[in-house]
Amino acid sequence: MLSDMKAYAHLKPGQKGTMRLVEKYGEALLCVRYRYDEVRGVKLKTVEIVVDERPMKGPRFKDSDMVPVSVAFDETELREQLKKIRAR
Known part of the structure; x- marks a missing residue:
């Protein structure tokens, strides 16, 4: 029903028309x-x-959970640190 209707104004609280x-x-x-x-x-x-x-x-993850992390190719220092701790 509402998806078929067009909204012509979207006001935040405090704006004129919402008092x-x-x-x-x-x-x-x-x-x-x-x-x-x-x-x-x-x-x-x-x-x-x-x-x-x-x-x-x-929290979504526990401290012991493995989570995917993206490391950019040009972040060589971070890559070296991860290799030292045997991150995969």
Whole structure:
């Protein structure tokens, strides 16, 4: 439904046209979009708000995990250091 509509304005909180929504949603307000639906001939105002916030889980990798690392060809000093510690 929304993908078929064209957005003609994308506003951040505090910009003109968002003040009442900032009062209503406060810090939870992320953005306001004004859209129009050519099929139905109507204008819409949509809001994006934060409804849930949780801390992220632990780190993606453990200290002992092997991870891919790209080293540029011209980084010879770094390449030598990696060879000394037998990195593959």
